[in-house]
Each structure stands twice: as C-alpha cells, then as structure tokens.
Amino acid sequence: MNTRIRRMATIETIYQGGLRTQAKHVYSGNTIITDAPLDNQGKAEAFSPTDLMSASLGSCMFTIMGIAAREHGIDIDGSTCSITKIMAADPRRVSEIQITFNFPEIIYTEKQRAILERSARNCPVAKSLHPDLVQNIVFNFKD
Structure with missing residues (x-):
C-alpha cells in the first residue's frame, strides 16, 4: 500500500541572482527571501x-x-x-x-x-x- 501523499507544488522559487532566492507559498501568496550566509560568499541579508x-x-x-x-x-x-x-x-x-x-x-x-x-x-x-x-x-x- 502506497502511503505517500502527493500534492501539486505548494512552493514556487525563483533565483534572483547574487545568491538570493524568493520562494512563494502558492496557496497564501506569502514569500520568503533567502541569501547565502557571510561564510559562504553571501550577504546574510535574509535567512539562509x-x-x-x-x-x-x-x-x-x-x-x-x-x-x-x-x-x-x-x-x-x-x-x-x-x-x-x-x-x-x-x-x-x-x-x-x-x-x-x-x-x-x-x-x-x-x-x-x-x-x-x-x-x-x-x-x-x-x-x-x-x-x-x-x-x-x-x-x-x-x-
């Protein structure tokens, strides 16, 4: 019996350049920005x-x-x-x-x-x- 639940994508992410991404929660429209951390070539201006x-x-x-x-x-x-x-x-x-x-x-x-x-x-x-x-x-x- 397959117990995995399959759903359509709930997150759409775009690479914005400069080691930054923006992830959008499809159902709510909320977004999260990520940046690479300082110790990995990033700016640390957001969550890694x-x-x-x-x-x-x-x-x-x-x-x-x-x-x-x-x-x-x-x-x-x-x-x-x-x-x-x-x-x-x-x-x-x-x-x-x-x-x-x-x-x-x-x-x-x-x-x-x-x-x-x-x-x-x-x-x-x-x-x-x-x-x-x-x-x-x-x-x-x-x-």
Whole structure:
C-alpha cells in the first residue's frame, strides 16, 4: 500500500541572482527571501536555506506540540524557542541543530511534559532529517 501523499507544488522559487532566492507559498501568496550566509560568499541579508531548515524544525515541533496541547487541554501559549545551527565543513552541511524550548509560568504535570516532549520529537521535520544530524532539544519547564 502506497502511503505517500502527493500534492501539486505548494512552493514556487525563483533565483534572483547574487545568491538570493524568493520562494512563494502558492496557496497564501506569502514569500520568503533567502541569501547565502557571510561564510559562504553571501550577504546574510535574509535567512539562509539552512537557517530555514533549522527554523522549520522548531516551528514543526511547536505545531505538533500545539496539536497535542489542544487535544489534552494543555496551555502552551506564549512558549518560545531559541535555535542554534552548527555547520560542518567537509562536506558543508548542518551537523547539529540545538533548540531550547521555554514554557510559560505554568506548572505542568509529568504526564503533560511527556506529551509535549514526545510530540515535539516526533514531528514530521524531525523524522525527515538525516539521522547523522544531531537534534539537541532542551525543554525548560517552570518548577
């Protein structure tokens, strides 16, 4: 049984020159500009493609936590995360993504914490990244 979902293109991207691209989300019309980073011949005037990949991991984790939170009546509104991308040289690639989640001044039960952590670690982006890419995830809950 084929479990893959096929869709028409949801993103159209144009190379604008000068190591810059513009990606357009077809359904909403929103656009994202990317630039190469300073350490790879770019201007760093926007997210680099690897920045977006790292941001996608954090956003995906939050989205899946939000779904689980809604289903279990857990409040995570106002939570934040900080993301650090670590590059390797040979070959040039992202070798590690460090994400620190900070939750609001709410006392979560052990069960609620486990639900949130498990949902984050099982988001589609996390499961799509190569296993050699280290995902260092910290969950800061208030005690």
